[in-house]
Amino acid sequence: MPSSRELAADLRVSRTTTLLALEQLVAEGYLAARAGSGTFVAHELPDDLPRSSRALPSKATRHPPLSKRGKALAAGRPPSERLAGPPRPFRIGVPAVDLFPVRTWSQLVARRLRSASPQQLDYGETAGALELRRAIAAHVRAARGTECDPEQVLVVSGARRAIDLLCQLLLDPGDGAWMEEPGYPGARNALVAAGARIHPVGVDDEGLDVAAGASVAPRARLVYVTPSHQFPLGVPMSLPRRLALLQWASRAGAWVIEDDYDAEFRHGARPVPCLHGLDGDGRVLYVGSFSKTLFPALRLGFVIAPRDLRDALVAVRRASELHPPRLDQAVLADFIHEGHYERHLRRMRRVYRERLEALQQAARRHCAGALKLRPALTGLHAVADLEEADARQVFAAAARHGVEVMPLAAYGFGHARVPHALVLGFGAVRADAMDAGMERLAAAIDDARRPGPRRRNRASVGV
């Protein structure tokens, strides 16, 4: 090719234009530049190269297989579908989103945005914003009676992210881990992703059965446990059981992930000290979430880790993400510092107690003899034993009647026998909507007990 100078003169365009055109042709493979000797037409033109089809076939892809963990996770039970639309009786896992002070939150957001400096649009601290870590540490010290400082706090996008990061930090593929059965599917998936061997351990009326775990998997390296409010059974772990767990973990050299979810919502009884507060070894990793105390769409939670794990935990996080959005962190820090968080929690405790009582009354009124509610001491859902019906059939019938219930068995891992029971959420259901919901549920239980023609037909169609 002529030089860029000659070309520019020939074509009466600027030399910059010529240089850019040549560069583009080199980048696309039509020209080849050889240092010191000039620019030449490429030997092999890109148009001659076998070009793969641009339209990606929608089914016939020819890519490699997934990783083993990818396959294991993809093969897992998909999460239960919710019915469409706003929370309805008795959706679980959702707080009273109808009562969240959106206006206060919006004012804090607007204030932060008005005062945002360019610097605040830049990357922030990997562990999370210091002001939020301070607010969280102060709250946890006051509410859960344990020692921690802002340096021990890692702000994450919810409890799942916390559990996943901890599993990556603490578990190698093949390591054993105890997990409550029935238990939290989110934690189970994080353990699968980390390649752990999962040992399901039963739950009795004092919480996780430590003796059973110690006999089934004495060498487990980690215990995942929900002591404030066992998920999904709702039992709080008794103090002796907590001490027994820590003693076992100390002897066995195991880590403990304390998912302290729903600790904020106790209906009556005084809270038992958290495992983190009883731990003298630095083996308890405390996980908290704002999904139930504020609102799920926010995606904020936290880990409290021993001081000497902080750098490693931050390094593990840095390999997979940086930090949650800075604006959300700043607004939450304000919300806590200015007392809105405590005020909201106090109000919600009252609301949830009312909603629970309304649920209990409605169950007695409409489902006596069919459904027996277990006592609910904490949290936003209750477990109800079905007297005669099959839980999965009730689940299906309830969906047809427009109510959401979860069979307790949905949280089993196939090891323990799970009784026919339902998990009924009351957090997102207004007290005055309980009766209507329970009427529908009664009708669904009725349907499930008396095999109707429609269902029989459906079953006989088969595939």
Next chain:
Amino acid sequence: MPSSRELAADLRVSRTTTLLALEQLVAEGYLAARAGSGTFVAHELPDDLPRSSRALPSKATRHPPLSKRGKALAAGRPPSERLAGPPRPFRIGVPAVDLFPVRTWSQLVARRLRSASPQQLDYGETAGALELRRAIAAHVRAARGTECDPEQVLVVSGARRAIDLLCQLLLDPGDGAWMEEPGYPGARNALVAAGARIHPVGVDDEGLDVAAGASVAPRARLVYVTPSHQFPLGVPMSLPRRLALLQWASRAGAWVIEDDYDAEFRHGARPVPCLHGLDGDGRVLYVGSFSKTLFPALRLGFVIAPRDLRDALVAVRRASELHPPRLDQAVLADFIHEGHYERHLRRMRRVYRERLEALQQAARRHCAGALKLRPALTGLHAVADLEEADARQVFAAAARHGVEVMPLAAYGFGHARVPHALVLGFGAVRADAMDAGMERLAAAIDDARRPGPRRRNRASVGV
């Protein structure tokens, strides 16, 4: 113990109070309830149990060791410290946060918050909000000339999270992976976390050296590559090289992660088609980020995956998190749909071209003979070769002079010989601040070339 009814009568309190008191004592381990036979004083009182100390010693923790991957990540090179304060010359990886339209963004946030329904405070779609996935798919189709639909998009909290999720989905421990050297430390860490064997592959003026990779690691299962703007060298990958990479991957049965970062900012030349658009096998996973096109504090990015991987990718995500905050997703969807995103990109292209030219002029003016800028065709930083000085010494001297530079060697993995060069960011530096910054850098280079008494003293103190 007497029954709750008797106790209530004796103590003249309500039965509820009595029941709560008994429950609390059971929970704390002072009483034991035996079904059918009543409540008894516990055999072993919690106060007698050996209680671990509550105060966590700050150093002497007695917990188990970390996982291998945890140790490997913790032992990795920590990220370079930034100088305190707002972005200064020549911080890399930061866009023009001084020019982001915060006011427009705030208005969109306020509008979304005003109209927020309780349902929008609930959990959202695990793949990300449909309206944002639509906006992203439309943008990528138009800007990068590749086919994709909203079903293929996964919204994530930045490119690191994307790469990490993909490594989890695609790689088993021990699988080989190519990685450009010098290259992006974030991707390297994600590969370490997934347990991959990393094969560093060199980069020449056409991008990743496919022939070298094929000879060093012919059986690698994955290639991580930055074709639009190789990080950190800045070269775009030529079209023949792109085709060669896809052909090799097709023969070898390897996945390709295309980190298309900085594709939006080309200074002149027309963009080369992305690998995703050339892929006929569904083996290219496209990663995009809004950290540079909007602002880093937002933490939003995305993956475009083949349709048949969608469910597995969502399952892997669900094991570690749910979705980015819904408000941010909604606001970004509005920002794109209403044309603000395109407008901002157009403006920024002009701004970055101006900033780049100012950098080049300032370098000629103040550092001629000491520093030679390589051509920068894309992106927000330039590579500058040091004519005589040692890059690490210049790095240290620059910090003393209040300028931030990165030695190119900071992005090497110790395999290839990395020349003495600096990476200079110009994205966050106003054009009129380049001269002052370059003057300071010239002084720093001067310091580094002429061993001053202070540095010699320091070196001789040693430890």
